[in-house]
Amino acid sequence: MKRALGQVGRIVIGTLLGATSACIFMALQKGGARASDSATTPAQREIYTQSVKQHYNLRFGQDKPFLPSNATTDTGQFISPQAFPAAKYCSHCHQEAHAEWRESAHANSFRAPWYIKNTALLTAEKGIEYTRHCEGCHNPIALLSGALTKGSPINRKFDEDGVTCTVCHSIQKVDTRGTGSYVMAQPAVLVDEKDQPIYDDVSDKEILSHLDRHSKAVMKDFYRSSEFCSACHKAALPKQLNDYKWQRAIFLYDEWQLSSFAKQSPLPFYIKDGVSTCQTCHMTPESLTTSDSGAKEGRLASHRWLGANTVLPKYYNYSTQMEKTVAFLKAGVFNVDIFGLERNGEKIIAPLGSEDFTVSPGDLLTTSIVIQNKGIAHSHVPEQRDMYESWIEFEAKDAAGHILMHSGAIQPNGDLDPRAHSFTNRLVNTKGEINDLHQVWNNRVVAYNNTIASGRSQLVRYQFKVPTEAKGPITVTARVNYRRFDQHFMDFGMGKHYEMPVVAMAERTRTFNLGSNPIAVDPQDNKEWMRWNNFGIAMLDAQQYAESVHAFEHVAQLRPDYADAFTNIAIANFQWERYEASRTSLNKALALSPHNSRALYYLALVERNQGQVDNAIADLREVITKFPRSRDAHRELGFSLYQQHKYDEARVEYETLQSIDPDDLAAHYILSIVYRRLGMKEKASYEAAMFADQKDDPTASTYALEFLRKHNEVASETVPWHTHTDFAPEPAHSVGPSTQ
Known part of the structure; x- marks a missing residue:
């Protein structure tokens, strides 16, 4: 940028820097500067950047102001937060998109109390500059404006908007490294006749008069690609963050790219009819409820980005977002098949319904449940798996209602039964303990990973005894439950006990007669x-x-x-x-x-x-x-x-x-x-x-072994082939068939 300004420009900037930067920061502290008043021209942007550098901690290198995030700007300079119009400005013409966005995880990516508490741990332990790793995706304006340094004078009212409209629509380029691997330019909602961005204030009338130039300013073809989403929905923990080594954190893009949904690999077990991108599932067009200039034939690509966050809509009382999120979670993600039955250790009877068998009082029964992840293009649970919670709840009872076995109950204190079969992993630190508050910067090893990949199946076995006095028939139910966080993390995040919604994503029930069970095809079964x-x-x-x-x-x-x-x-x-x-x-x-x-x-x-x-x-x-x-x-x-x-x-x-x-x-x-x-x-x-x-650290396995040695209730989950054999009385708190 200095090269472009020339020698005269550098002299002017050098002369004006002290006074002008002070004025800029006074405006920022007040939070009242208009986009045209602060750092919109190249010269003003240079002044703003030099002002930030006067107090900015360049811990990770003089020319690397945004590490440990991979995010950067088009010039490498900072961008004033005043250059980012608030989402409300976009709502003038995009009412529907704004209303949907406001209830989304993107809009609330920074302000949720549990997120703030988690990043506060990192700040307290290592310093605010390390949170740049998180905020490249959770709060890009804070990162790119230079606010993430101790004692920053920047007014952070933009925190309320999180990943706002002009964050996504100002990205110029991405790659698939993740951890914020994007290049962002200063926002512009219109280009001029020569396709150059206009940074000054632009009226609604001017935009509506030049919709083609507005589209050129805010839309890129790659915004419709999964690669665009990979910039943040793939992440690693670099050495700059953990002072240890590079570790993969999340890789949803990779999982999609390898799945049948992408149709880029020949290896999936099943073939889809067509290609589905991230946008296909998470930005499905919906009918308008208000108005929106971006709609086509009365429909708009959803800016809710429906996923699995059920806590945000409860906390902020977003009833529509909650309703749609629950429906999304139940929309054919899983197939649950009560596939087989073993009596007293004999040969498995399978698949159930295809042959006759008998059950007698006193029998020891082992049921084989097959869970198929058929409806999502990545693993379940996705993202950071250590604090999300999804599990199998299994119950067997007789006709009198006596519980013969129950696994996967919520305990009275809100914790999940630690012996439940969970689709999760365990992240262990150097003390051989769980990083129970999502302290990913202290990770050393994954003790085990029990998530279920896209297009794959997982077998879960449950064993129980039929009492001699049992009343037939015996009913067994298996369901996949989900709640956003484990209770320990949620209570930490809220500073008190906070009950979360639990969604039964899929379930199946079968009955076993005491005596003869003839062949009976269940229409719910697959072929x-x-x-x-x-x-x-x-x-x-x-x-x-x-x-x-x-x-x-x-x-x-x-x-x-x-x-x-x-x-x-x-x-x-x-x-x-x-x-x-x-x-x-x-x-x-x-x-x-x-x-x-x-x-x-x-x-x-x-x-x-x-x-x-x-x-x-x-x-x-x-x-x-x-x-x-x-x-x-x-x-x-x-x-x-x-x-x-x-x-x-x-x-x-x-x-x-x-x-x-x-x-x-x-x-x-x-x-x-x-x-x-x-x-x-x-x-x-x-x-x-x-x-x-x-590469893997061969010594890190000792931390996992230390953890598993202390936790026998978890250690069995690391064995690929095991049976849940706990005999339990009726639990104090059963989740039930479809709790929200």
Whole structure:
């Protein structure tokens, strides 16, 4: 910017800096400056930036004012908060979008008390400058204006707007590193005849007279892409934050990109009809309730960004947001299948309803529940999984209402039964203790991760005894419950006990007669082949390879024309290290579906394992022609080429992989070697350093073991194949079928 201003401009700025900056900050402290009064021209922006630097803590480097966030501005300078029009200004023409936004998590991204309490912990422990890591996404104006430094005089009335309209609509570029990996320009709601941004105040009349120029100022094609969302809905914990090493925090974009929803990978177990982006699900067009100039045919892409935040609408009394959020959570996310039953340790009866069986008083029954994540393009629970809470509630009772087993109850103090099967993980610190208040800057290891990936299934087993005096029939119910936070974190965030809504996202009930149970098809059940398929997927992820093969063989018998049945058998055998059996099944899959990319990918892995690297390379190249953004295919092709010392070709594949996922660990490692062998020493050093920072710390597992040693009630959840066997009396507080 100084180069653009020239020598004369620098002299003028130097002369005016002291007095002008004082005036600017007086205006900021009062909070009354108009956009045209403070730092809108290039010269004024330079003055503002130099003013901020007079008191700004540049802890992470003189030229890195925004770290540990990856966010930056178009010039690298600060942007005055007065340059960001308040959301109310946009509401003049966009009433509907404003009303929806006001109730969204974006609008309340900073001001919620539990969030403020959490970031206050970080400020108290390390300093406010470390909160730049959080605020790059939660409060971008605070970050980019330079407010996140001790003793800042900047008036922060913008906190109330969180991620406001002109935050998203001023972003010029993103990449998929996450943690705020965007470039933001100074907001402009109109461009001139030469497509240059107009920073002065613009009247509604002028905007309405030049809608094409307004659109050029505030809309970019990539705003409609999942990559746009990845800038914040993917995040890492860098060394600058934790003084330890790089750690992945959230990766919703990666999960989407690998899922069947994106249609960019051949590997999902099921195929969707069309592509769904983040916007497809979270910005579904809705009919107008007010008016909005951006609507088309009476409908507007929702600016509620519906997700899973049920606490915000309760706390702020947003009844419409709550109603729509609950409906969103219940909209076909899960399939719950009470799949199988074992009596007294005998062979499993499955799938239930397809064969007759008997149940007698005194029997020891083990039910197998298959939970399928079919409706979301990322894992459940998403985002930071340590403090979100979703779990299976299971109940068995007889006809007299006697509880034979209950797992997943809410205890009288509001805590979830620690033995419940939860879709969560446990983040452990250097003391071998849980980071119970979301102190992610102290993370050292994930003790276990029990979340359920998109398109995958998970098996949960419950065992109970039928009393000799039980009254039939026996009813078993399994439901997936969700509440935003665990009670401990919520009470900390609110400074008192605060009861949260609990949503039953999906549930199923089956009855077992005492005596004969004839064949009975339940219309709620999936087709039999799909029930076996989901069970096979669950067994595969539980590392029960023999059971997985057996399940997929049932699928092949029921659907002999279904190529993926044989590919699935091959995957289980491959992971079981039965390579020849895997090849045999893949050949059957390819006979049914020639050039099937999914089968070819796994065939390539078998071929390479058996020394047929040329064949593997040919098959992977064919996969990439159909799926050019398959990160797995590029990774495996790159490694196969590396094995053959074709370093330049391997380099191309791994660089392509990094264009999809800049943090791929294998890419860092192999490129550090490949670049060195190609004489590209500087790049080799960079990749080696990235690998050293991002690879797992082998000593960190000791923290997890220390935690699990102290918590037997949690340790069993780390075992892929286990059974919940607690026999419990009727609980004090059952969640019930659909509590809100």
